[in-house]
Amino acid sequence: MRFLDRLAVLVLLAVSIAFLVGHPIRWGEAALMIWDIAAGGKPTVWQNVTDRPNEYPAHWADGEGDVYSPPNAVRAAMVLVPGAAVLGRDEPRLQALARTFARAGFVVLVPELPEVRRLALSRHDADRVASAMRQLRQWQPGRPLGVAAVSYAVAPAVIAALETNPQFIVGVGGYHDAEAAIRFVTTGAFRPIGDPRQHMVAPNRYGRWAFLLANAGRLDDPNDAAALQTIATMRLRDPDADVAARLGPDGTAVLALVENRDPAAVTRLIAALPERVRREIDGLNLALYDLSRLRCRLILVHGRGDPLVPYSESQALAAAASNARVSLFLVDELGHVDFNAVTIANAWTMWRAVNSLLAERR
Numbered sequence: 233m234r235f236l237d238r239l240a241v242l243v244l245l246a247v248s249i250a251f252l253v254g255h256p257i258r259w260g261e262a263a264l265m266i267w268d269i270a271a272g273g274k275p276t277v278w279q280n281v282t283d284r285p286n287e288y289p290a291h292w293a294d295g296e297g298d299v300y301s302p303p304n305a306v307r308a309a310m311v312l313v314p315g316a317a318v319l320g321r322d323e324p325r326l327q328a329l330a331r332t333f334a335r336a337g338f339v340v341l342v343p344e345l346p347e348v349r350r351l352a353l354s355r356h357d358a359d360r361v362a363s364a365m366r367q368l369r370q371w372q373p374g375r376p377l378g379v380a381a382v383s384y385a386v387a388p389a390v391i392a393a394l395e396t397n398p399q400f401i402v403g404v405g406g407y408h409d410a411e412a413a414i415r416f417v418t419t420g421a422f423r424p425i426g427d428p429r430q431h432m433v434a435p436n437r438y439g440r441w442a443f444l445l446a447n448a449g450r451l452d453d454p455n456d457a458a459a460l461q462t463i464a465t466m467r468l469r470d471p472d473a474d475v476a477a478r479l480g481p482d483g484t485a486v487l488a489l490v491e492n493r494d495p496a497a498v499t500r501l502i503a504a505l506p507e508r509v510r511r512e513i514d515g516l517n518l519a520l521y522d523l524s525r526l527r528c529r530l531i532l533v534h535g536r537g538d539p540l541v542p543y544s545e546s547q548a549l550a551a552a553a554s555n556a557r558v559s560l561f562l563v564d565e566l567g568h569v570d571f572n573a574v575t576i577a578n579a580w581t582m583w584r585a586v587n588s589l590l591a592e593r594r
Contacts (some may be wrong), residue, residue, distance in 0.1 A: 255591075262587040265332055269586075270574040273328035278335060285334035290341065292367045295360055297321060297343035300334035307337030307593035308399075309372040311364045313357075313381035313389045314342060316446065320349045337593055339375070341368045345388075352446035353384050355515030361392035369396075376592050378402065378528075383541065383568065384413075387516040390549075393528065394521060400529040400592045401556075405568055407541050408548035410517035411502060414489070417443060421495035422542035425551060430495065436539040441467040444490045450508050456483030463487070482506040523552040529592055530556040533585045535566030535573075561585040 268278035283303040290299045298321055312330050317323045321342040330340040343364040347354045361379065369377050378400035381389035386406025393401050407413040416422045417439040420432050441464045448460035459477040466473040479487060486509060489501040502510065514520060530553050534546035543562050550560045563578045563585075574582055 258590050259587060261336055262583050262590055265336060265586050265590075266574055266579060266582050268332045268335075269329065269582075272325055273331075278332070282335035285331050285340075287331075292363070295343055295363045295367065297341050297364060298327075298330075300327075300330040300340040300342070302334050302337050302339065305337060306339050306372060306375060308376040308378065309339045309368045310341070310377075310402075311361060311368055311379045311389075311392075312340050312342045313361055313379065313385040314345055314348050315381070315383040315385040316348050316351045316353055316442070318349050318351065320345060333380075336590060339368070339372055348385070350446070350449065351442055352449070353388060353516060354512060355388075355391075357385075358388035358391035358395075358516070361388050362395045365392055365396040365398060376400065376594055378592060380404075381406065384516075386549075387518055390518055390523070390526075391516070391521065394523075394525055398528055400531065400589070401526070402531045402533075402589055403546070403549065404533045405535065405538055405541050405546075406532070406549060407518070407545040408552055409519040409545065410513050411498065411519075412548070413541055413545060414443070414502065414513075415495055415498040416542045416545075417540060418490060418498065419493050419495045422544045424542075424544040425547040431542075433539075435493075437471045438468065439540045440490050441471075444486065447486060447509050447512070450512055451482050451486070451506060452508065453480050453482055456480050456486075459483060460486060518549065518552070523549070523556075524554045526553045526556040528556055529588075530558045531561075531585060531588050532558065533561045533563060533582075535563050535568065537564075537566060538568045540568040559585070559588045 264278040268276045286301040286303055288299055290297055310333060314321050314326055321344055330342055334340050341364050343360055345357045345360055347357060365379060376399040378398045379389045379393055380402035382404040386403040390401060418435055420435040422431050444460055445464035448457050448464060451457040456479055459479055460483055463475045463477055466475050485504045492501055532546045532550055534543040536543050546560060550558045561581050561584060563581050565575050565578050566573050
């Protein structure tokens with residue numbers, strides 16, 4: 233029996249049990265949505281039993297984006313933040329995710345974030361997300377308002393939430409401490425909450441060179457910037473490519489951090505980075521923000537096998553948001569926001585996460 237067939241059987245079983253106790257409609261919706269998210273836009277029962285959302289571009293005073301609106305009753309509003317991808321808000325999997333939520337009664341606004349198309353995120357993105365949240369609140373007054381983000385986009389989403397006080401935040405595969413995230417992506421070292429040991433995994437090659445590409449353009453020396461961009465681009469294509477480049481002090485400092493394999497050296501190497509690069513890192517470092525100010529529902533999902541951001545970062549984010557109503561879901565057999573990796577083993581955890589979000593609707 234194919235996985236989706238087995239998942240369909242579980243969906244029907246969950247719906248049947250739900251009708252006997254609890255919240256049958258919501259529980260059934262959550263089960264069908266998991267299937268839909270895993271399908272990544274391919275036909276599913278969720279699409280058959282719900283109407284296709286209305287989709288249209290939107291502009292406001294200081295921003296633009298795409299709106300995915302339910303054709304029937306609106307039950308909540310959500311800003312969905314694009315992650316670092318060259319397609320930005322046009323990324324097909326992101327669009328499919330927006331449609332999944334819109335079919336559940338969420339008005340979804342996906343803002344344009346120019347830097348994410350360069351595989352980078354900026355502190356200015358938090359301002360753009362906050363602007364989108366304020367605008368969506370004006371468009372949908374009285375509706376529960378939230379923000380959802382995946383991967384490194386969780387940081388600007390949380391910072392925006394500190395400014396706008398939403399009812400809920402959803403973060404998938406995000407980080408809390410930028411230094412710890414950099415240590416992991418360059419050396420593979422991390423420390424789970426409650427475990428005194430330092431864990432080590434093989435560092436992800438893509439993450440290292442994507443980090444270099446994201447920060448190369450922030451160097452003042454155009455020769456250094458061009459050289460690092462060339463190195464990053466070639467190494468992304470071929471991790472073993474032999475690339476020779478003459479670099480100045482700033483370019484050398486950035487490359488030294490990316491090529492480092494010693495977890496103990498990361499703090500020193502970050503301190504040696506050019507000021508502009510350090511400023512950008514600090515601007516999106518949630519460890520430098522007072523997250524106890526969050527009073528909303530905080531739903532965090534993280535794969536235990538995430539190769540780009542360790543699950544310990546969502547643990548740390550949950551602990552730092554001491555006054556929020558936190559639900560942390562650590563998912564087995566899930567990589568970095570790899571939604572199509574829903575399995576029989578992890579479907580229950582994924583269902584609980586989606587059900588928690590649906591409970592925020594009115």
